[in-house]
Structure formats: structure tokens, C-alpha cells
Amino acid sequence: MTRLVIEPVTRVEGHGKVSILLDERNRVQQARLHIVEFRGFERFIQGRPFWEMPVVVQRLCGICPVSHHLAAAKAMDRIVGGERLTPTAEKMRRLMHYGQMFQSHSLHFFHLASPDLLFGFGADVGKRNVLGVAALHPELVRQGILMRKYGQEVIQATAGRKIHGTGAIPGGVNKNLSIAERDELLADVEQMVTWAQSALQLAKDYTLTNLELAQGFGDFDSNYLGLVRADGALDLYDGGIRAKDKAGVVLFDHLDNQRYRDVIAEEVRSWSYMKFPFLKALGPANGWYRVGPLARLNICSSIDTPLAEAARAEFVRISGGKPNNLTLAYHWARMIETVHAIEKVRLLLHDADLQGTDLVTSGERREEAVGIIEAPRGTLIHHYKVDRDDRVTMCNLIVSTTNNNEAMNRAVTSVARKYLSGVEITEGLLNHVEVAIRAYDPCLSCATHALGQMPLQIELFDAAGRLLHRMAKGMAAR
Amino acid sequence: MTTTRILVIGFGNPGRLDDGLGPRLAEAVAAAALPGVSVIVDYSLQVEHAAAVAEHDLVVLADAAVAGAAPFTWHELPPDAVDAAAFSTHVVSPAGLMALAGEHLGARPRAFVLAMRGYEFDEFGERLSPGAADNLAAALAFLLPALAAGRLAEPADGVVRT
Numbered sequence: 001m002t003r004l005v006i007e008p009v010t011r012v013e014g015h016g017k018v019s020i021l022l023d024e025r026n027r028v029q030q031a032r033l034h035i036v037e038f039r040g041f042e043r044f045i046q047g048r049p050f051w052e053m054p055v056v057v058q059r060l061c062g063i064c065p066v067s068h069h070l071a072a073a074k075a076m077d078r079i080v081g082g083e084r085l086t087p088t089a090e091k092m093r094r095l096m097h098y099g100q101m102f103q104s105h106s107l108h109f110f111h112l113a114s115p116d117l118l119f120g121f122g123a124d125v126g127k128r129n130v131l132g133v134a135a136l137h138p139e140l141v142r143q144g145i146l147m148r149k150y151g152q153e154v155i156q157a158t159a160g161r162k163i164h165g166t167g168a169i170p171g172g173v174n175k176n177l178s179i180a181e182r183d184e185l186l187a188d189v190e191q192m193v194t195w196a197q198s199a200l201q202l203a204k205d206y207t208l209t210n211l212e213l214a215q216g217f218g219d220f221d222s223n224y225l226g227l228v229r230a231d232g233a234l235d236l237y238d239g240g241i242r243a244k245d246k247a248g249v250v251l252f253d254h255l256d257n258q259r260y261r262d263v264i265a266e267e268v269r270s271w272s273y274m275k276f277p278f279l280k281a282l283g284p285a286n287g288w289y290r291v292g293p294l295a296r297l298n299i300c301s302s303i304d305t306p307l308a309e310a311a312r313a314e315f316v317r318i319s320g321g322k323p324n325n326l327t328l329a330y331h332w333a334r335m336i337e338t339v340h341a342i343e344k345v346r347l348l349l350h351d352a353d354l355q356g357t358d359l360v361t362s363g364e365r366r367e368e369a370v371g372i373i374e375a376p377r378g379t380l381i382h383h384y385k386v387d388r389d390d391r392v393t394m395c396n397l398i399v400s401t402t403n404n405n406e407a408m409n410r411a412v413t414s415v416a417r418k419y420l421s422g423v424e425i426t427e428g429l430l431n432h433v434e435v436a437i438r439a440y441d442p443c444l445s446c447a448t449h450a451l452g453q454m455p456l457q458i459e460l461f462d463a464a465g466r467l468l469h470r471m472a473k474g475m476a477a478r
Numbered sequence: 479m480t481t482t483r484i485l486v487i488g489f490g491n492p493g494r495l496d497d498g499l500g501p502r503l504a505e506a507v508a509a510a511a512l513p514g515v516s517v518i519v520d521y522s523l524q525v526e527h528a529a530a531v532a533e534h535d536l537v538v539l540a541d542a543a544v545a546g547a548a549p550f551t552w553h554e555l556p557p558d559a560v561d562a563a564a565f566s567t568h569v570v571s572p573a574g575l576m577a578l579a580g581e582h583l584g585a586r587p588r589a590f591v592l593a594m595r596g597y598e599f600d601e602f603g604e605r606l607s608p609g610a611a612d613n614l615a616a617a618l619a620f621l622l623p624a625l626a627a628g629r630l631a632e633p634a635d636g637v638v639r640t
Contacts, residue, residue, distance in 0.1 A: 044601075059492070061521075107525065111570075130570075130574070134577075134578065134581055149529060163521060
């Protein structure tokens with residue numbers, strides 16, 4: 001098999017690139033998903049004062065800046081010895097995080113996933129997009145827009161602004177939630193709960209109606225990893241690390257965030273700028289894992305909000321209590337989390353602690369800290385070292401999409417094996433590859449969004465490494 | 479006399495060098511505090527911006543361009559332009575945004591795309607390249623008087639302003 005070199009342009013553009021490698025008999029040997037990963041970020045922040053981190057890290061990504069903001073803030077809490085936040089500070093951050101989860105999952109479901117689910121994977125690309133959905137289901141699209149908008153308003157009220165928010169600071173937050181802000185959010189929250197339940201119903205019905213398709217579409221066993229609360233419940237903001245294997249056996253539980261390196265290592269492969277994390281105890285071949293909504297539903301013991309917990313129980317029943325291994329079940333899991341997030345928002349908006357004035361705490365200064373959060377796409381790890389002059393000297397980030405790297409490659413390989421016919425990339429193959437990748441909601445946006453980019457490119461190589469065919473789709477260069 | 483309501487959306491990642499052209503332009507427009515001109519700064523165009531678009535009479539969508547003419551191009555989007563972003567970009571295109579506003583929020587104002595040529599995108603940094611900084615200055619010199627006058631128009635001689 002020929003070793004491929006990634007074209008420089010791949011690093012620049014915010015698009016995905018898939019290489020399919022055939023063997024001597026023109027069968028799919030392996031498919032590789034190349035995703036832009038931020039490079040040079042460590043260099044960018046080295047030497048900067050640590051208190052800038054929660055704001056500066058938002059430069060990484062325009063899609064989930066709140067997740068980076070909070071993960072960095074959690075690490076900096078420990079740097080200043082302020083990890084035991086005041087009730088107001090922790091609840092403000094949680095509200096911010098649930099707002100982010102709600103808007104991100106809503107955007108993914110309505111804007112990216114619903115066209116696939118409503119029209120089928122093989123539908124004409126001219127129709128299989130959000131505008132196609134809009135033509136047939138205008139109310140659905142309107143709800144998606146307004147759910148996303150609501151989540152952004154929660155972020156603005158808690159982070160201070162939608163872009164480059166400053167709400168979380170080392171040891172706490174810099175604002176509480178005013179009565180006016182609370183009342184404005186309360187005015188629409190019941191509507192949001194109702195719409196989230198409708199979206200959940202749609203995702204569940206789709207999965208159950210198409211279970212046979214889902215069981216043959218990028219389905220494979222894996223390990224699963226994420227944070228859980230002390231009682232094992234789903235906790236998107238904080239908790240110990242739990243991992244389960246394909247049978248649902250707990251591999252380790254309630255591991256202190258600061259010790260993530262005891263259990264996780266990262267493998268470098270020559271063809272990818274993105275690393276491949278794995279569980280040390282199992283090694284790179286067997287230790288890779290999945291994160292994100294599906295993984296979180298698979299590892300948690302319960303959910304502490306009633307609507308989402310009822311949905312989780314049904315979700316678990318489908319796979320007989322074992323981890324659900326279906327790539328397409330990510331959509332259902334994501335909508336369960338959407339309901340959970342808005343239930344938590346509703347609860348918090350009725351909590352008077354949000355109007356508290358004790359916002360910041362501190363304690364014994366440390367020089368190294370880890371902050372981990374469950375971002376919309378999965379577990380996000382921030383690790384920093386800070387010198388005595390308050391300057392950052394080391395930074396290691398493992399983002400959610402990196403944690404799912406091996407899983408996405410396997411999903412693409414599985415789909416390519418099933419849908420590649422001959423030695424030509426067809427529109428059908430490209431569509432199915434897209435759907436498989438999209439289920440993981442990878443963030444391809446750590447790069448830029450400048451006009452003139454191409455979101456997806458697929459290349460087919462023979463056993464000798466010769467390019468047989470190339471196809472690209474998405475926004476044409478303008 | 480009713481003031482023309484103009485919305486300027488400058489988008490891009492200000493932490494990725496020249497990708498910050500859109501936000502820089504929007505911040506400069508906001509600083510000018512022109513009557514009737516609203517400004518949104520964001521990383522990318524998102525579906526919820528359609529709600530703001532529908533509340534204005536004219537819209538300017540300002541972004542960096544990885545290719546094309548310098549210092550910038552300026553063109554009006556055709557009123558029926560449709561371009562739904564696909565794959566996992568999580569963003570909408572200018573035409574997709576306008577289509578959403580028109581079809582679901584009841585108003586599709588005239589929209590102009592201001593694409594400022596950038597040159598450096600492939601590392602983190604909050605500076606603009608010298609060429610991009612010149613292009614930003616040229617774009618502002620063109621746009622601010624037009625906004626102040628409340629009149630935006632397609633140049634008769636094509637899309638490129640130099």
C-alpha cells in the first residue's frame with residue numbers, strides 16, 4: 001500500500017478529504033479520513049499569561065468556542081487553586097454549557113442531519129440540504145433556526161457575548177444572570193422544550209424505522225469514553241472519566257481528570273496530522289474508543305432530568321442493555337442530549353443562585369492543570385503548564401474530533417467497502433461517506449471559513465498508489 | 479423620511495490571520511456608529527443570522543477570500559440565488575442565508591458580498607498580513623461612504639473595485 005502525502009492545501013481549508021486505497025483485486029483495503037487539525041496553537045499561546053487562556057483558546061474554533069472557553073477555564077481554576085467554584089459560578093458555567101449544547105446539537109440535527117434522514121442518503125444533492133427540508137417541512141427549519149438562536153442567547157447572557165465570550169475566568173465567572181436576562185430566557189424555554197421533544201421523536205422514529213439500514217451502515221463494536229457524575233449519571237460539564245468496552249464492561253471509572261495521561265495515549269500515523277488516541281491498557285490496535293452523544297449514552301448509568309431519562313431508557317432497551325454500536329444512532333443520542341440540555345436550562349433559570357454575587361474563589365497556586373469537559377462532539381481535554389511568572393509554557397489539547405478519529409476512519413472504511421463498485425467514485429458512494437462522517441458531527445472548522453473552500457473531496461487509489469479517480473462536492477469556489 | 483436599515487455581517491476567525499478581515503471590517507463599521515447601520519461580528523454565517531437579515535433593507539456580507547481579485551470584490555447576490563452548504567461545515571453560505579431569510583422569515587433584502595482578498599491563513603495569529611491590511615483599508619474607504627449615504631449599488635464596471 002502506498003504511503004500518501006497530504007497536500008498542503010488540506011491544512012488550510014476547512015474541509016474533509018477521504019482517500020480510499022484498494023488492494024490488488026480492487027477491493028477496499030482501507031479508507032482514510034483527513035481532517036484539518038489546528039497546528040501551531042501551542043506555539044501561539046506559549047508565553048501568554050494564563051488568565052488569557054479561556055478567551056484566547058476560542059480562536060481555535062468558530063463552532064464550539066464555548067467548549068474551549070470552559071475547558072480552559074476549568075484548567076485555570078486549578079492553576080489558581082479555585083476549582084471548588086462558588087454555587088453561582090458553577091451554575092452560570094453550566095447554564096452557558098447547556099446553552100452551547102442545545103444550540104450546537106440543534107444546528108447539527110436540523111441543518112446537517114435532517115436532510116439525510118428525511119430524504120434518504122441517495123437523494124439528489126440539490127434537494128438533500130436544509131433548503132430542501134425547508135421546502136417540504138418549513139416549520140421544522142423555522143424551529144431549527146429559533147432553537148439555535150435561543151442557545152446563542154443563553155450563551156450571550158452567560159458569556160457576555162456570542163463571540164469570544166469572557167464569562168468564565170480562572171476561579172469563577174465575571175457576571176451573574178440578571179433578573180431581566182433570566183426573564184427573557186424564561187419566556188421561551190417551554191417552547192424550546194416542546195420543540196426539542198419533537199426533534200427527539202423524529203430522530204428516534206427514524207432510527208427505529210430504519211434499524212435494518214442502521215445495523216449495516218458503519219456499525220462496529222468499540223470502546224466508549226466520557227465523563228460521569230459521582231453516581232454514574234450523565235454530566236456534560238464535570239465528572240470523573242469512565243470507559244466501557246464493547247460489551248458494556250467498565251474498564252475504569254471515576255478517574256480523576258488530572259490523571260488522563262495515565263489511561264490515554266496518542267498514536268501518530270504518517271498520513272495524518274491528526275493523532276489517534278487510545279486506551280493505554282489495551283494498546284492502539286484495540287484501545288481506540290468513541291466519544292460524543294452515543295458514547296455518553298452508552299457509558300452513563302442514568303440522566304438526572306425526567307424527559308431525557310425516559311428517552312435514555314428506551315434507547316438502552318434497543319440494544320438489550322449493551323452499548324449501542326450504530327453510527328447512525330448518534331442522531332438519536334444527540335437529540336436525547338438536546339432534551340437534557342434544555343431541561344437543565346429550565347431548571348437553572350429557576351435557581352436563585354444565578355443571581356448570587358459571590359463569583360470568584362482561589363486557593364493554592366499550581367503550575368500544572370487539566371480541564372476536561374463534554375463538548376457537543378465529545379470529550380475535550382485541555383492540559384497546561386504555567387511558570388512562576390504566570391506564563392503558559394506547555395499546552396496539550398485533545399479535541400473531541402481527535403478522540404473520534406479512529407472511529408470515523410472505520411466508519412468510512414465500512415461504508416466504502418459496502419458501497420464502492422468498480423474503480424470509480426459515484427455520487428452514491430460520496431453521499432454515503434458523507435452521511436457516515438456527519439453522524440459523528442466532526443468539527444472541520446479549526447481552520448478558516450474564507451470564501452472559496454471545498455468541503456469534501458474523495459480520492460481513489462489503486463494498490464500501486466496511483467490516483468484512479470477524484471470527486472469533490474460542496475460549496476463551489478466563488 | 480424612513481432611514482434605510484442596513485446590516486453589515488463581518489465573519490471569519492480573527493485568530494487565523496487574514497481570516498479576520500471580515501470581523502475587522504465589521505468592527506470598523508461599528509466604530510463609525512453610522513445611523514441606520516447595524517453590525518454583527520461572528521466566526522461564520524449561521525442560520526440564526528437569517529432572523530437579523532429579515533429585519534433589514536440592505537445587507538452586506540463581508541468575508542476574507544482565499545482567491546480572487548485584490549483588494550476586494552463587491553457584488554450583489556441575485557435575488558433568487560440558492561446555495562445550501564453541504565457536508566459538515568456547520569455554516570451557511572451567503573446565498574443560503576438569504577434564501578433562509580426569504581423563505582422562512584418573510585423577507586429577503588438586497589444583499590451584497592464584500593470579499594476581501596487575504597493571503598495568510600495557515601497559522602494562528604491576530605495580525606493581518608500587510609497585503610490584507612491594505613485591502614481592508616481599501617474596502618473601508620469604499621464601504622463607509624456608501625453606508626453613510628444609505629446607498630449600496632453594484633458597480634457598473636463589474637465586480638472588482640481597485
